[in-house]
Amino acid sequence: xxxxxxxxxxxxxxxxxxxxxxxxxxxxxxxxxxxxxxxxxxxxxxxxxxxxxxxxxxxxxxxxxxxxxxxxxxxxxxxxxxxxxxxxxxxxxxxxxxxxxxxxxxxxxxxxxxxxxxxxxxxxxxxxxxxxxxxxxxxxxxxxxxxxxxxxxxxxxxxxxxxxxxxxxxxxxxxxxxxxxxxxxxxxxxxxxxxxxxxxxxxxxxxxxxxxxxxxxxxxxxxxxxxxxxxxxxxxxxxxxxxxxxxxxxxxxxxxxxxxxxxxxxxxxxxxxxxxxxxxxxxxxxxxxxxxxxxxx
Amino acid sequence: xxxxxxxxxxxxxxxxxxxxxxxxxxxxxxxxxxxxxxxxxxxxxxxxxxxxxxxxxxxxxxxxxxxxxxxxxxxxxxxxxxxxxxxxxxxxxxxxxxxxxxxxxxxxxxxxxxxxxxxxxxxxxxxxxxxxxxxxxxxxxxxxxxxxxxxxxxxxxxxxxxxxxxxxxxxxxxxxxxxxxxxxxxxxxxxxxxxxxxxxxxxxxxxxxxxxxxxxxxxxxxxxxxxxxxxxxxxxxxxxxxxxxxxxxxxxxxxxxxxxxxxxxxxxxxxxxxxxxxxxxxxxxxxxxxxxxxxxxxxxxxxxxxxxxxxxxxxxxxxxxxxxxxxxxxxxxxxxxxxxxxxxxxxxxxxxxxxxxxxxxxxxxxxxxxxxxxxxxxxxxxxxxxxxxxxxxxxxxxxxxxxxxxxxxxxxx
Numbered sequence: 001x002x003x004x005x006x007x008x009x010x011x012x013x014x015x016x017x018x019x020x021x022x023x024x025x026x027x028x029x030x031x032x033x034x035x036x037x038x039x040x041x042x043x044x045x046x047x048x049x050x051x052x053x054x055x056x057x058x059x060x061x062x063x064x065x066x067x068x069x070x071x072x073x074x075x076x077x078x079x080x081x082x083x084x085x086x087x088x089x090x091x092x093x094x095x096x097x098x099x100x101x102x103x104x105x106x107x108x109x110x111x112x113x114x115x116x117x118x119x120x121x122x123x124x125x126x127x128x129x130x131x132x133x134x135x136x137x138x139x140x141x142x143x144x145x146x147x148x149x150x151x152x153x154x155x156x157x158x159x160x161x162x163x164x165x166x167x168x169x170x171x172x173x174x175x176x177x178x179x180x181x182x183x184x185x186x187x188x189x190x191x192x193x194x195x196x197x198x199x200x201x202x203x204x205x206x207x208x209x210x211x212x213x214x215x216x217x218x219x220x221x222x223x224x225x226x227x228x229x230x231x232x233x234x235x236x237x238x239x240x241x242x243x244x245x246x247x248x249x250x251x252x253x254x255x256x257x258x259x260x261x262x263x264x265x266x267x268x269x270x271x272x273x274x275x276x277x278x279x280x281x282x283x284x285x286x287x288x289x290x291x292x293x294x295x296x297x
Numbered sequence: 298x299x300x301x302x303x304x305x306x307x308x309x310x311x312x313x314x315x316x317x318x319x320x321x322x323x324x325x326x327x328x329x330x331x332x333x334x335x336x337x338x339x340x341x342x343x344x345x346x347x348x349x350x351x352x353x354x355x356x357x358x359x360x361x362x363x364x365x366x367x368x369x370x371x372x373x374x375x376x377x378x379x380x381x382x383x384x385x386x387x388x389x390x391x392x393x394x395x396x397x398x399x400x401x402x403x404x405x406x407x408x409x410x411x412x413x414x415x416x417x418x419x420x421x422x423x424x425x426x427x428x429x430x431x432x433x434x435x436x437x438x439x440x441x442x443x444x445x446x447x448x449x450x451x452x453x454x455x456x457x458x459x460x461x462x463x464x465x466x467x468x469x470x471x472x473x474x475x476x477x478x479x480x481x482x483x484x485x486x487x488x489x490x491x492x493x494x495x496x497x498x499x500x501x502x503x504x505x506x507x508x509x510x511x512x513x514x515x516x517x518x519x520x521x522x523x524x525x526x527x528x529x530x531x532x533x534x535x536x537x538x539x540x541x542x543x544x545x546x547x548x549x550x551x552x553x554x555x556x557x558x559x560x561x562x563x564x565x566x567x568x569x570x571x572x573x574x575x576x577x578x579x580x581x582x583x584x585x586x587x588x589x590x591x592x593x594x595x596x597x598x599x600x601x602x603x604x605x606x607x608x609x610x611x612x613x614x615x616x617x618x619x620x621x622x623x624x625x626x627x628x629x630x631x632x633x634x635x636x637x638x639x640x641x642x643x644x645x646x647x648x649x650x651x652x653x654x655x656x657x658x659x660x661x662x663x664x665x666x667x668x669x670x671x672x673x674x675x676x677x678x679x680x681x682x683x684x685x686x687x688x689x690x691x692x693x694x695x696x697x698x699x700x701x702x703x704x705x706x707x708x709x710x
Contacts, residue, residue: 015521125537127570140551219538221538226512227512266507267478267516
């Protein structure tokens with residue numbers, strides 16, 4: 001245990017700001033997950049691997065001499081089709097089965113993606129340099145990499161864009177209708193098959209954006225997907241489905257929690273603390289539910 | 298009808314058994330000495346696994362084309378059976394069993410990484426099969442009393458202790474304040490032990506002692522602490538991701554520290570991926586091409602690097618060089634033993650005392666190479682940062698450039 005963070009106020013501020021910026025990025029991935037979970041009732045274990053794949057797209061653009069920030073445009077475009085492809089190949093066969101089957105299927109996709117990425121791109125840890133520099137506050141005692149600010153900004157732009165799209169566009173309305181009641185939507189002439197494919201594609205596209213941002217801010221590696229899946233899963237179960245402000249808030253909360261855990265418990269428990277929090281929340285929710293059930297009795 | 302079937306399958310089983318036992322006991326077939334190796338061609342170690350395999354292959358070709366191995370007046374050639382261990386220790390141990398008990402291999406070359414070598418060593422030990430390994434530096438390999446394990450590389454605890462000595466020297470012989478962050482794997486923790494010993498020896502104080510997770514991609518917390526407490530030396534070891542993450546975030550967070558010492562810089566292609574941001578980092582290396590060791594097969598380091606580049610189209614990392622050296626050690630031992638008896642070869646290996654292009658090789662009773670010091674290089678760039686090079690700065694005997702110390706602060710860079 002190390003409480004240096006509370007003795008130096010600048011460190012507290014640094015951790016909080018880092019956490020918030022990071023959390024916004026997590027929230028974007030979680031938003032994608034919440035969307036397709038809500039619409040299709042599928043928990044996508046391969047979420048993190050889609051993120052990493054999106055990161056590799058930005059990385060390869062960087063290798064070809066294009067600024068990796070353009071990855072936030074190109075990567076979702078490509079990832080949309082990857083997502084639709086996965087839907088057509090696998091997900092449409094499990095979409096109306098029980099949750100367990102879809103978890104198994106997406107778990108399989110996750111393993112496949114990891115190995116394929118390892119095979120195609122190699123096992124090296126890579127990153128794309130944006131050359132964005134750093135914003136320094138309070139006489140250089142708090143530093144915010146501009147790449148992190150950029151990621152948070154882009155995440156917010158995409159999240160808002162998606163909300164507007166969901167509200168205004170025809171497909172958005174169809175998606176919302178399907179989420180509410182797939183059978184009723186079908187009867188009223190919504191092609192749910194198309195809606196599902198588009199939803200999975202949009203989710204993959206959001207992962208693509210997040211991946212590109214991660215390759216600019218952190219590092220990517222074929223086996224690094226799972227922590228992102230776990231984080232987004234956690235954010236979604238805390239916030240609940242279809243609750244966008246909730247997703248944003250719990251994303252930022254998780255980011256700050258992680259940063260503080262990192263300072264206090266040590267970096268080695270960073271991901272561990274997220275897992276622990278997940279267990280605690282699941283237990284708490286179960287506890288709450290069982291109380292509710294007793295009422296019903 | 299049914300009985301016929303049973304008899305038929307029984308006969309075919311026996312035939313199968315016979316046919317496999319014919320190919321067995323293949324340690325020396327005709328004029329070939331068959332070595333076995335489980336190597337990581339897929340999975341998370343695949344890039345370094347390939348470096349290792351290229352190093353082995355390069356040495357096999359070179360030795361074979363320069364007259365092979367002379368044992369008992371006859372000339373033999375090396376051949377290696379490779380299996381892919383998928384970067385998985387369990388799989389590596391299975392494959393070692395298979396190489397020895399099914400393929401009849403009686404001499405082994407090591408896999409990549411300390412973890413996998415640890416998994417294989419008990420197997421080779423059980424069968425009394427001599428193994429020369431080039432990529433397992435963890436100290437724990439050499440304290441178990443293994444008799445058939447020989448490592449051409451210096452153990453992990455010697456990777457970075459030189460850096461602490463150097464920092465103390467630059468501090469006018471006075472103790473220094475050390476901040477360190479290590480991944481929690483066998484190798485990095487051994488590097489950490491080396492630092493702890495060096496700190497005790499010099500009376501230095503460790504003020505930050507962080508552990509890094511396997512899935513590391515953010516160490517901002519550690520670096521923020523470093524900024525707050527201002528140590529004299531920052532030591533980071535977490536394989537390639539540790540090196541890449543540290544350099545990126547040190548530059549982004551403008552962390553000023555007089556000395557930065559790391560491992561795995563060349564495996565991470567640090568100067569290529571980060572350019573000028575990686576400048577002044579000190580890196581531990583088993584080998585560097587500018588060292589002036591010599592042998593008659595590869596000439597010297599520069600020649601080795603040029604030949605390797607010609608064949609594999611990239612600059613050899615030390616992982617390849619040490620792997621090539623393992624074959625030279627085997628050849629030398631076979632010729633001195635003048636026999637293929639495992640016990641005799643083992644004794645000859647234990648008595649090895651030779652120089653290769655990679656360095657001097659002489660094994661301690663534990664199996665580690667005690668005759669080759671680690672070198673430290675520093676990343677140095679030209680003025681506009683378009684070209685960065687690794688220059689050896691310590692130990693002084695091998696230095697090709699002068700250490701730049703302290704590292705200029707970010708505001709002056």
